[in-house]
Amino acid sequence: MKLSAENVTKEFIRKTGKSNHFSAVNDVSLTLESGRLTVLNGRSGSGKTTLLNMLSGLLSPTKGRITLDGEDIYALDDKRLSRLRNQRFGVIPQGQTAIHSLTVLENILLPFSLYRESGEAEQKYALELAERLGIAQLCEVRPAELSGGELRRMAIARAVIRRPSVIFADEPTGDLDDENTALVFGFLRELSAQGSAVFIVTHENNAAGYADEVYRMNGGKLEISE
Amino acid sequence: MKSLTLKNLLGRPVRTAALTALAALLSFAVFIGTMIVLSLGNGLDSLEARLGAEVMTVPYEAATKKKFEDVILQGMTGYFYMDKSKLDEIAALDSVGDISAQLYLASTGSNCCSMPVQIIGFDPETDFTVTPWIKKSGGGQLKELDIVVGSDLNAFVGDKLSFYGVECNVAAKLDKTGTTYDTTVFTNIDTIDRLIQSSLDKGMNDFKNLKPENIVSCLLINSADGYSPEETMNDINLHVKKVKALRSKNMISGISSSLDGVSGMIRTLIIAVWALGVVILLLAFTMSVNERRKEFAVLRVMGSSRSKLAGMVFKEALSVCIAGSAVGCVIGLIVLIPFGGAIEQKLSLPYLLPGPAAVLMCVGGTLILAAASGAAAAVLSAWRMSRIDTGLVLRGDN
Numbered sequence: 001m002k003l004s005a006e007n008v009t010k011e012f013i014r015k016t017g018k019s020n021h022f023s024a025v026n027d028v029s030l031t032l033e034s035g036r037l038t039v040l041n042g043r044s045g046s047g048k049t050t051l052l053n054m055l056s057g058l059l060s061p062t063k064g065r066i067t068l069d070g071e072d073i074y075a076l077d078d079k080r081l082s083r084l085r086n087q088r089f090g091v092i093p094q095g096q097t098a099i100h101s102l103t104v105l106e107n108i109l110l111p112f113s114l115y116r117e118s119g120e121a122e123q124k125y126a127l128e129l130a131e132r133l134g135i136a137q138l139c140e141v142r143p144a145e146l147s148g149g150e151l152r153r154m155a156i157a158r159a160v161i162r163r164p165s166v167i168f169a170d171e172p173t174g175d176l177d178d179e180n181t182a183l184v185f186g187f188l189r190e191l192s193a194q195g196s197a198v199f200i201v202t203h204e205n206n207a208a209g210y211a212d213e214v215y216r217m218n219g220g221k222l223e224i225s226e
Numbered sequence: 227m228k229s230l231t232l233k234n235l236l237g238r239p240v241r242t243a244a245l246t247a248l249a250a251l252l253s254f255a256v257f258i259g260t261m262i263v264l265s266l267g268n269g270l271d272s273l274e275a276r277l278g279a280e281v282m283t284v285p286y287e288a289a290t291k292k293k294f295e296d297v298i299l300q301g302m303t304g305y306f307y308m309d310k311s312k313l314d315e316i317a318a319l320d321s322v323g324d325i326s327a328q329l330y331l332a333s334t335g336s337n338c339c340s341m342p343v344q345i346i347g348f349d350p351e352t353d354f355t356v357t358p359w360i361k362k363s364g365g366g367q368l369k370e371l372d373i374v375v376g377s378d379l380n381a382f383v384g385d386k387l388s389f390y391g392v393e394c395n396v397a398a399k400l401d402k403t404g405t406t407y408d409t410t411v412f413t414n415i416d417t418i419d420r421l422i423q424s425s426l427d428k429g430m431n432d433f434k435n436l437k438p439e440n441i442v443s444c445l446l447i448n449s450a451d452g453y454s455p456e457e458t459m460n461d462i463n464l465h466v467k468k469v470k471a472l473r474s475k476n477m478i479s480g481i482s483s484s485l486d487g488v489s490g491m492i493r494t495l496i497i498a499v500w501a502l503g504v505v506i507l508l509l510a511f512t513m514s515v516n517e518r519r520k521e522f523a524v525l526r527v528m529g530s531s532r533s534k535l536a537g538m539v540f541k542e543a544l545s546v547c548i549a550g551s552a553v554g555c556v557i558g559l560i561v562l563i564p565f566g567g568a569i570e571q572k573l574s575l576p577y578l579l580p581g582p583a584a585v586l587m588c589v590g591g592t593l594i595l596a597a598a599s600g601a602a603a604a605v606l607s608a609w610r611m612s613r614i615d616t617g618l619v620l621r622g623d624n
Binding site: 049050053056058059078079082083084085086087089091093094095097098099100101102106110111113114115142158 | 230233234236237238520521523524525526527528529530531532533534615616617620
């Protein structure tokens with residue numbers, strides 16, 4: 001599996017300022033491959049999340065292409081692209097992203113239940129993931145009762161429940177202490193070893209220790225980090 | 227796992243309850259308003275059917291002093307008489323086809339009578355208005371001292387009621403008409419002769435020295451073939467003195483125009499309440515969708531398509547509106563059935579609830595209208611929500 005960004009640029013229109021257009025990501029090329037963990041860091045506003053959103057099928061580039069095994073994902077219609085995201089991509093977004101009307105277990109199973117595909121095997125795997133991430137005892141409670149760190153681990157379990165080909169993690173350890181940060185990076189490394197391509201956007205300096213490649217975004221440009 | 231739509235609704239009980247209550251309120255207003263309009267129309271049709279004759283002839287004074295209208299349309303008790311020779315005189319006219327006499331007597335609330343009611347005597351030999359109605363209500367031929375009671379009277383088959391000291395047997399109870407006939411007692415001409423004689427003997431009749439066998443109160447007439455009711459009425463008024471012939475249709479035209487006024491007002495209110503309700507629902511759904519933008523963005527990230535998300539918002543709106551509408555209809559029925567009499571009294575118009583089939587159709591119509599309004603109110607929210615920029619929403623909230 002190969003997910004590639006080919007000379008992608010993303011421009012936004014600003015209502016103020018000298019120029020109406022501003023490039024969040026400027027002519028970036030990058031390839032994510034099965035079994036490899038890629039870390040992207042950089043200053044706030046440097047375009048990291050924009051690049052992640054483009055790679056994960058959530059934001060179409062202004063220029064360039066995003067291809068999955070050679071096929072331009074933005075050439076797909078919304079239905080097919082959504083199904084692709086559901087089946088092959090797992091995204092851990094920034095911040096708290098729980099669905100509050102669902103229990104923790106239902107939140108973890110959400111990618112399956114969106115397409116009514118949740119069965120016993122999926123439930124079992126969801127419980128295993130919850131166990132692995134230390135939230136097994138919280139499966140039947142509602143997200144409102146969880147701490148920030150627990151919510152983040154729930155979001156990680158939800159992102160990987162479908163055993164996706166590519167895992168995107170946007171600041172996955174933002175709310176976590178050192179111990180849980182190590183647990184999450186270790187877990188993502190493990191998933192990478194099992195064959196997923198993992199792409200992590202983070203400010204954590206120690207993330208590099210888990211990575212196969214480390215990149216840095218600087219003013220919308222991608223640089224290889226030393 | 228239950229459907230996400232249901233989970234979302236159950237997971238936010240306060241929001242769901244508030245939206246359901248709003249839909250219930252709107253449906254209640256529409257359902258009860260429609261039922262009142264239908265019941266009024268039904269009451270008018272029923273009155274027209276019960277009058278049962280094209281032309282009615284009464285003593286001139288009874289017509290000019292509105293005594294007759296008071297009895298027939300306003301539910302007041304009263305009586306008036308004319309010489310029976312008028313029957314033969316009118317029957318002899320070429321324009322007159324069927325003709326049948328009725329005799330009126332009003333009982334009083336004093337201890338002479340079981341209850342104060344209007345009593346109408348008809349001639350079974352010639353009657354063409356009351357007999358079919360009795361048959362339809364399951365009654366048969368009346369024997370001497372048998373009476374038939376209107377549906378609102380608190381008397382049942384087999385009961386004994388006393389009028390002016392004469393004990394009568396309740397032989398049948400009539401179906402409800404929603405008119406003043408529901409509080410009327412019917413009997414044959416022989417029995418009413420006895421009752422009138424008894425009221426005269428007790429000095430409780432305003433008309434003294436009457437011979438019941440020589441009087442009638444009202445003549446019910448259908449025009450002969452080749453004559454219109456209008457021609458028959460004019461014929462009677464022209465050739466027979468001291469009587470007044472009236473078209474049944476004209477008698478109820480006053481009621482009909484009052485009914486049109488009331489119905490029009492109710493319809494306007496329904497439209498106003500519904501339009502206001504749709505605007506409130508639209509705002510409520512828009513606010514709800516705005517409040518849940520991040521949730522929808524997360525669903526997009528998880529692989530939900532725009533159409534799937536729009537469908538979810540749509541289903542939620544429809545579920546809430548249909549559930550609320552069902553609640554509104556049930557409350558409407560709970561209010562309408564026991565308080566029908568009070569509504570009738572307050573409006574002073576014939577009022578007859580439609581049959582179960584019409585009620586069910588009205589419930590169905592209200593549900594469809596509520597669902598359509600919910601869908602219309604949700605369209606904008608669903609469309610707005612399907613256009614959200616997932617990335618921006620997720621970043622904006624952090």
